[in-house]
Amino acid sequence: MKRQIRVAAGLAAVLLGSAALAGCTSSGKTSGAATSAVGSAAESALASATAALGSAAASLGASAQAAASSALASVKGGLNVKGDVALGAATTGSDGKLSVPVTVTNHGSQAGKYTIQVNFDDASGNLLDATVVNVPDVAPGATAQATAHSNRSLNAPVTPVVANALRY
Structure with a gap:
């Protein structure tokens, strides 16, 4: 699970870095259309990575909840x-x-x-x-x-x- 979180965070960082570079021309200036398109793609990727992180955290909580419920279920009466x-x-x-x-x-x-x-x-x-x-x-x-x-x-x-x- 920790590996999934690290992979999602790393993916978000790579996508954001790529987005910053993709909007640059050979002169070092940014292209408005490229910046806009890449910015949208980066925002989408970041939102996806954030959702993955949230999902991973929820999964850990659900796993702990299942273990606790199992312990309580063993109590009779x-x-x-x-x-x-x-x-x-x-x-x-x-x-x-x-x-x-x-x-x-x-x-x-x-x-x-x-x-x-x-x-x-x-x-x-x-x-x-x-x-x-x-x-x-x-x-x-x-x-x-x-x-x-x-x-x-x-x-x-x-x-x-x-x-x-x-x-x-």
Whole structure:
């Protein structure tokens, strides 16, 4: 996937460079018609490369979402308890990955284990990454701490969101 992103970015750079050169005459001056035609082609190529980059990022988010959904599907008889989970402020590690403190408060009458899906969304609400955090037995009325880590380096601004939380 990273290779696809690099190829798309490289293609955009080559096309833009070619567009700049194609509009030049042998005297070094630009030809108006050539500049216009090449400019349109470059804009189209850039738009295509940008779409490819967006598609690659969406594909990574979808892959992470599928893995998280699979982990949640393995929980049998869980109760949806998103209200039991609160997220703290995300911090970025030296590797570019995000860490988010997770606080779980068991509002139930019995001890329970928690499986929590945390999504990492961009400013437009698009899914960039997802991870699952497991919290062992939490007594009724008690609070437990955990940390959710993104699977890959993410650029700001990113908003962590509790997508699912199951108590079982």
